[in-house]
Amino acid sequence: MADNVHEKWLQWNREYGHVFQTRKRLAPAFRPEAVSLQYPYFAKHLTNLIKLLDAAAGGNNPVDMSSLHVRLTLDFMGDIAYGVELDALSEGGECRIVKLLDTILPELMKCGFFPLRSKIPILARTREMHRAIAEIRMMAENAIQNARQNRGDSSESEEKPSNRIFDILTRQKEPDGNFTFSSKELVDNYVAGADTTAHTMSFLIYEVLRNPDILATLHSELDARIPFGVKIPSLEQVKLPYSGMLLKETLRYNSTGFGTFRICPQDTEISSTVPPANTTLALWNPAVHRDPRLWKDLDTFDPERWRSNERKMRGSYFPFYYGPRNCLG
Numbered sequence: 037m038a039d040n041v042h043e044k045w046l047q048w049n050r051e052y053g054h055v056f057q058t059r060k061r062l063a064p065a066f067r068p069e070a071v072s073l074q075y076p077y078f079a080k081h082l083t084n085l086i087k088l089l090d091a092a093a094g095g096n097n098p099v100d101m102s103s104l105h106v107r108l109t110l111d112f113m114g115d116i117a118y119g120v121e122l123d124a125l126s127e128g129g130e131c132r133i134v135k136l137l138d139t140i141l142p143e144l145m146k147c148g149f150f151p152l153r154s155k156i157p158i159l160a161r162t163r164e165m166h167r168a169i170a171e172i173r174m175m176a177e178n179a180i181q182n183a184r185q186n187r188g189d190s191s192e193s194e195e196k197p198s199n200r201i202f203d204i205l206t207r208q209k210e211p212d213g214n215f216t217f218s219s220k221e222l223v224d225n226y227v228a229g230a231d232t233t234a235h236t237m238s239f240l241i242y243e244v245l246r247n248p249d250i251l252a253t254l255h256s257e258l259d260a261r262i263p264f265g266v267k268i269p270s271l272e273q274v275k276l277p278y279s280g281m282l283l284k285e286t287l288r289y290n291s292t293g294f295g296t297f298r299i300c301p302q303d304t305e306i307s308s309t310v311p312p313a314n315t316t317l318a319l320w321n322p323a324v325h326r327d328p329r330l331w332k333d334l335d336t337f338d339p340e341r342w343r344s345n346e347r348k349m350r351g352s353y354f355p356f357y358y359g360p361r362n363c364l365g
């Protein structure tokens with residue numbers, strides 16, 4: 037039995053070991069100092085969003101904030117990860133990448149539940165998803181080739197490799213001279229972050245607008261900590277305790293990154309149920325984040341619940357999941 041488990045572990049390591057190597061190499065891109073170097077890029081795209089909102093405020097047409105947030109995060113991620121201008125905000129519904137993601141994401145979720153659906157694509161929708169994924173990969177491949185050619189590579193230019201996420205991801209090389217990340221790795225890792233961030237922003241703004249007291253507290257924190265006229269705040273200035281609580285509560289109440297999947301490598305006992313080997317488990321944090329056994333006033337949106345340092349029970353809150361495949365961003 038033990039040999040069997042050991043053999044499975046070795047096989048698993050042969051198949052998936054490279055994923056953990058990739059994660060390790062990506063880690064420097066997510067340090068706070070590296071992230072803070074991206075603020076000017078965020079400010080640039082946020083300014084574009086504000087211009088669109090200002091223009092819309094003059095008319096009577098409703099604005100789809102959710103779609104704007106998706107396009108904002110795509111523009112931002114494209115800029116910082118690949119050094120490309122996707123122009124999703126300015127192109128609106130015509131933006132090709134937005135259309136492709138709309139084709140991919142709902143079907144991908146279904147394929148998560150039924151992995152065979154993806155492997156044997158009988159349905160037209162699944163085949164469309166595969167075509168859209170291939171197109172995004174090709175767009176990314178071109179963008180990365182251009183970025184590498186246009187900006188030169190750091191080992192040959194006078195310019196030192198910087199901490200910019202773009203440099204770490206796109207330009208970093210291994211001692212053997214090959215680039216650290218393939219374009220496939222870059223696409224997989226960066227699409228993961230755009231949608232979740234956009235939807236978190238939408239839920240947060242929705243809750244803030246519904247709760248005038250929360251809006252007032254948020255305003256006073258921002259006014260007190262970020263001096264008037266500062267266009268790009270420092271890492272120190274964005275240490276905002278109340279905003280942090282607000283974000284935590286948004287991720288509890290709305291559970292943006294709502295689910296993930298795990299496959300049981302062998303028959304596995306979970307609370308006296310034994311799913312057989314190869315079962316796909318769907319893990320849903322919305323069910324846990326609003327479980328009455330774990331949360332008081334669970335249906336009240338209340339950032340204040342995060343003020344006390346009282347430790348939450350392990351497993352009661354996991355917007356980014358646990359373990360070696362948890363969220364990198």
Ligand code: HEM
Pocket residue numbers: 059224225226228229230232233236292293294295296297355356357358360361362363364365
């Ligand atoms: C509020 C925003 C976000 C939420 C709620 C969120 C949530 C999640 C969740 C639930 C997972 C699955 C983890 C698992 O299966 O254990 C995940 C994976 C991942 N996320 Fe995020 N995420 C967010 C933002 C980001 C950002 C900004 C980035 C990158 C810039 C990012 C990059 C990734 C990557 C690369 C993975 C896959 C990790 C792996 O497979 O090893 N995420 N995220």
